[in-house]
Amino acid sequence: MDDSAGSNPQSHGFTDKLKSWLSWSWTYVCFVWFGMVLIMIYVLWSPLKLQESLTSASLFLNTLTPKFYVALTGTSSLISGLILIFEWWYFRKYGTSFIEQVSVSHLRPLLGGVESTSTTGLFSSVNGEAEPRPSVSECKVWRNPLNLFRGAEYNRYTWVTGKEPLTYYDMNLSAQDHQTFFTGDTQQLRPEDSVMQKAWRERNPQARIRAAYQAIEMNHECAAAYVLLAEEEATTITEAERLFKKALTIAGKDINLLVYIKRRLAMCARKLGRIKEAVKMMRDLMKEFPLLGMLNIHENLLEALLELQAYADVQAVLAKYDDISLPKSATICYTSALLKARAVSDKFSPEAASRRGLSTAEMNAVEAIHRAVEFNPHVPKYLLEMKSLILPPEHILKRGDSEAVAYAFFHLQHWKRAEGALNLLHCTWEGTFRIIPYPLEKGHLFYPYPGCTETADRELLPSFHEVSVYPKKELPFFILFTAGLCSFTAMLAMLTHQFPELMGVFAKAVRLSQSPLRCDWSHSQVLPRTSEQLPNPFCPITVLTQNKHC
Numbered sequence: 001m002d003d004s005a006g007s008n009p010q011s012h013g014f015t016d017k018l019k020s021w022l023s024w025s026w027t028y029v030c031f032v033w034f035g036m037v038l039i040m041i042y043v044l045w046s047p048l049k050l051q052e053s054l055t056s057a058s059l060f061l062n063t064l065t066p067k068f069y070v071a072l073t074g075t076s077s078l079i080s081g082l083i084l085i086f087e088w089w090y091f092r093k094y095g096t097s098f099i100e101q102v103s104v105s106h107l108r109p110l111l112g113g114v115e116s117t118s119t120t121g122l123f124s125s126v127n128g129e130a131e132p133r134p135s136v137s138e139c140k141v142w143r144n145p146l147n148l149f150r151g152a153e154y155n156r157y158t159w160v161t162g163k164e165p166l167t168y169y170d171m172n173l174s175a176q177d178h179q180t181f182f183t184g185d186t187q188q189l190r191p192e193d194s195v196m197q198k199a200w201r202e203r204n205p206q207a208r209i210r211a212a213y214q215a216i217e218m219n220h221e222c223a224a225a226y227v228l229l230a231e232e233e234a235t236t237i238t239e240a241e242r243l244f245k246k247a248l249t250i251a252g253k254d255i256n257l258l259v260y261i262k263r264r265l266a267m268c269a270r271k272l273g274r275i276k277e278a279v280k281m282m283r284d285l286m287k288e289f290p291l292l293g294m295l296n297i298h299e300n301l302l303e304a305l306l307e308l309q310a311y312a313d314v315q316a317v318l319a320k321y322d323d324i325s326l327p328k329s330a331t332i333c334y335t336s337a338l339l340k341a342r343a344v345s346d347k348f349s350p351e352a353a354s355r356r357g358l359s360t361a362e363m364n365a366v367e368a369i370h371r372a373v374e375f376n377p378h379v380p381k382y383l384l385e386m387k388s389l390i391l392p393p394e395h396i397l398k399r400g401d402s403e404a405v406a407y408a409f410f411h412l413q414h415w416k417r418a419e420g421a422l423n424l425l426h427c428t429w430e431g432t433f434r435i436i437p438y439p440l441e442k443g444h445l446f447y448p449y450p451g452c453t454e455t456a457d458r459e460l461l462p463s464f465h466e467v468s469v470y471p472k473k474e475l476p477f478f479i480l481f482t483a484g485l486c487s488f489t490a491m492l493a494m495l496t497h498q499f500p501e502l503m504g505v506f507a508k509a510v511r512l513s514q515s516p517l518r519c520d521w522s523h524s525q526v527l528p529r530t531s532e533q534l535p536n537p538f539c540p541i542t543v544l545t546q547n548k549h550c
Helices: 002-043 050-062 066-094 099-112 150-161 166-184 191-201 205-218 225-232 239-249 253-270 275-288 297-308 309-319 329-347 350-356 360-375 378-382 399-419 421-435 453-460 477-498 500-512 541-546
Strands: 121-123 128-131 141-143 395-397 518-520 525-527
Touching: 050 421, 066 099, 066 191, 066 477, 128 150, 128 253, 128 541, 150 225, 150 239, 166 191, 166 253, 166 297, 166 395, 191 225, 225 239, 225 253, 239 253, 253 275, 253 297, 253 500, 275 297, 275 421, 297 329, 309 329, 329 360, 329 399, 329 421, 360 378, 360 421, 378 399, 378 421, 395 399, 399 421, 399 453
Parallel strands: none
Antiparallel strands: 121 128, 141 395, 518 525
C-alpha cells in the first residue's frame, strides 16, 4: 500500500507534465497550420491554374451591377442588426455577451486555456498579500427580516397589477427555511408534520393551503398549519394576526415556532399602527432568546423605533449591534448615517460648506454616508428616487440590489422625515467612489465588493425589475463590433442605392487596383498588360456598340 501510495504522485506528475506540454503545443499549432497553408498554395499554384481562376473571378466581379451591392450590404446590415439586438438583450438580461461567453466556455478550453470566471481571482489585502476572491457560493443569501405577508400583501399586488413580485427561486428558499425551521427533527415526525413538509414544497399556493387544512383535520393543534394559513390565505393583516394568535396558543415548547410566531405578531402590530406594543414585543423576544441574533430581530426594532422617532433608543441599539466584530447590513450602516446626518442636515448648505469647509459634525455625517455607500452602493438611488421601488423579496443578498430594495422600501419615509437628510445624501454619496476606484479589488472600510451580487440578485428579484449593477459594466466588445458593422453596412447600402454610379466607380477602382488589368480612365479604355486587348465589362452598352474595346 505504501508503494502504491508513493507511485501516485509520480503518475500525477507525469499527467500534469503531459497536459502542460499539450497546452503549450496548442499555442504554436496556428502558426504551423498557417505555414502549411502557404506551402500548399505555392505547390498547387500551377497545377490548379490558380492564376487563371483569380482572373476569371475578377472578371466576374466586374460584371456585377449596383443592385447586387445594394442587396449584399442590405442583407449584411440586417444580419448584423439582428445579432446586435440579440447581444443587447442577452447583455441586459444576464450581464454578459453571448458570443464572449460561448467563446470562453467552449473554444478557450479547446485551445488549452484556463476557463476564467468573473467571481474568482486574486486581490491584494491590506497588508499587501494575495487573498482569494469570494466565489459565487460564498455570496450568502439571508432571510429578509422585514419580509411581507404573501396573502395580505404580495398577493394583493398580484391582483392589482397582474405581476408576480416573488421569483420561484425566492419562494423555494422560503420553503426550505420553513421545512428546516418547523420540522427539523425528521426522526420524530408526526403524520401532520409529514403533510406540512409536503405543503411547504408545493409550488401552487392553493395546494399548500389545502395541505394545511388537511394537517389541521389530522390534528387540530398543528401550529405550523395555522402559520401557513396566516402567511398565505389571510387577505388582511388583521386576519393574519388572528391566525398567528391561534398558532401561539398551541405552539407548546417548540422554540422555533414560538420565535417565528411572536416575531410575526410584532410585525402585525407594527403594520396595524400599534407601534409601542410592537417595540415591547420585539424587546421581550430579544431578551427571551438572546442567542437568536442571526434572525436579525434588531432590524425590526430599529425600524419601529425610527417610526416612533425615538432616536436616542435607536442610537442605543446601534451601539450594541454596530460593532466591528458583528456582521453589517444596510439597515445598520444607513441608520447610523441617518442619525449623524439628521444632526446637521437641517442647516447644511453645499455653497456655505464649499466656502468655509465642513465642520466636525458635518465631516462625521459625510464619513458615515461614505461608509454606508461603500457597504451597499445601490441604496442611494432608491432613497433619492432615481430608481423606482418594488416590493422587497423574501430573501436578500447583503451589499446587493435586493438588500437595497428591502431597506429603501421601509426606511425611505424615515429619511424624508429628517429635514435635509436626503439633500446631504444627494450632495455627498457619489464622493464614495473616488475613495474606492477599484471596488472589486480593494475596499476602504470593508472587504472588496463581491462580484457575484448581480447573478444572485437576478434570481431573487422579479424579471420586470431592472437590477442595479455595481460597478457599472462597460459594453462588451462584440456589441460594439456588431453595432459598428451594422451601421457601416447600412450606410453602404444607402449610398449604393442613392448614388449607384458613384459607388460603382468606387467599387471598380478598388477591384481593378487589385486585378491584372490596367485601366486608363482618361481614354475610357482598358489596356491589357499583354498585347491583346480585352473588352471592359463595366462600359455602358452604348459605348460598347461604338467602341468594342472601350
